[in-house]
Amino acid sequence: MRDTEARPIDVAVGILMKPNGDVLLGQRPDGKPYAGYWEFPGGKVEPDESIFHALQREFKEELGIEVVSAEPWCGVEHVYPHAHVRLHFYISREWKGEPQSLEGQAFAWQGSVGVEPLLPATIPLIEWLDRLRYTDRT
Numbered sequence: 718m719r720d721t722e723a724r725p726i727d728v729a730v731g732i733l734m735k736p737n738g739d740v741l742l743g744q745r746p747d748g749k750p751y752a753g754y755w756e757f758p759g760g761k762v763e764p765d766e767s768i769f770h771a772l773q774r775e776f777k778e779e780l781g782i783e784v785v786s787a788e789p790w791c792g793v794e795h796v797y798p799h800a801h802v803r804l805h806f807y808i809s810r811e812w813k814g815e816p817q818s819l820e821g822q823a824f825a826w827q828g829s830v831g832v833e834p835l836l837p838a839t840i841p842l843i844e845w846l847d848r849l850r851y852t853d854r855t
Contacts, residue, residue: 719720721735723801724760724801725769725794725801725802725803726761726800726801726803727761727762727768727780727802727803727805728759728760728761728762728802728803728805729759729760729761729762729768729769729771729772729775729803729805729807730756730757730758730759730772730804730805730806730807731757731758731759731775731776731784731787731806731807731808732757732790732806732807732808732809732835732846733758733812733816733819734765734783734808734809734810734811734850735826736798736810736840737828738797738828738850739774739826739827739828740756740757740826740827740830740846740850741746741757741816741824741826741827742755742756742757742821742824742825742827742832743756743757743758743779743822743823743824744756744822744824744825744832745836746820746821746822747824750797750798751797751836752798753827753834753837754834754836755775755832755833755835755836755837755839756835756836756839757806757839757842758776758779758824759771759772759774759775759776759804760774760778760779762805767790767823768805768807769787769807772784772787772807772809776812777821778820778823779819779820780817780818780819780824781784781814781817781819782812782813782814782816782817783812783814784810784811784812784816785808785811785812785813786809786810786811787805787807787808787809787811788807788808788809789805789806790806790807790849791799791806791842791845792804792805792806793806793838793841793842795838797838798844802838803841804838806842808849830843831848839847
């Protein structure tokens with residue numbers, strides 16, 4: 718059985734959102750599949766770990782911040798050539814600390830998303846997210 722036919726890998730993905738609607742995107746580092754592509758930060762959920770705990774752990778390891786709270790937003794399955802993933806997206810508007818590049822990755826706060834290339838599973842979410850970001854504000 719190829720990896721892409723196996724049971725999907727659960728991945729916790731966080732969207733840090735500032736009050737003005739800006740969101741944080743990170744660039745995948747060299748040595749990983751899709752190196753150089755931009756995505757929302759996150760990582761694999763470990764066995765017996767909740768999605769939210771995985772999100773907190775990944776953000777601490779990758780960006781040095783503490784996610785205080787996050788709301789489940791949506792779930793997306795995507796089959797890449799190297800893996801079948803089930804992405805659990807959470808939106809966080811509350812965290813402690815300023816993001817740092819602890820794994821050598823580039824990151825950027827984005828209003829209207831201008832970085833590219835975007836990771837394929839991220840592309841359809843940008844339009845949904847824009848509706849959420851720009852219709853929720855009063």
